[in-house]
Amino acid sequence: MRKILGSILSGIRIVERVLVISINLIMVALYTFNVLVREILPQYSSSFAWIDEATRLLMVWAVFLALGLALERGRHVAVTTLLEKLPKTPQKLVCLLINTTGIVFSCYLAWLGYSLVKFVMRTGQVSPTLGLPMYWLYVAPTIGFILLALRYGLELLNINNRRTRPILANPSN
Secondary structure, eight states: OHHHHHHHHHHHHHHHHHHHHHHHHHHHHHHHHHHHHHHHOGGGGGGGTHHHHHHHHHHHHHHHHTHHHHHHTTOSOOOOHHHHHSOHHHHHHHHHHHHHHHHHHHHHHHHHHHHHHHHHHHHTOBOTTTOOBTHHHHHHHHHHHHHHHHHHHHHHTTSOOTTSOOSSSOTTO
């Protein structure tokens, strides 16, 4: 079971990394192109107004796709001074409470995101310059919070530990 979860998590981790890196590279390329057009050929800059909207949408996706990766590596903001000073048993109980709260909160936010996606789909709203259905913007938090809940769940099952080093992660990760 642990081996299967490890391979699934490794696959998810690879997909997340590839997507986040690709999104960031695309954003850099789009912004660079936009600046060059505005500086060199300002008469054509209005033709590329869609770039601002596209990069904002990509930024939202990058942020939410990185939620699980950040938690897995212990990169979320945390105040651990008290936790580290507690004896082992209370420390485990506090970690259990934190991870359980994290799962519940993440699942709740994913559910809210899903509800918002359904609502925006019914409205038929599209983005102003790209003409994309706006529900794609709201799919990002839904997926991001599902991935975050997954990471909290792995912590609860002692398969991953963000405070030390992920057990299933490669040491080179």
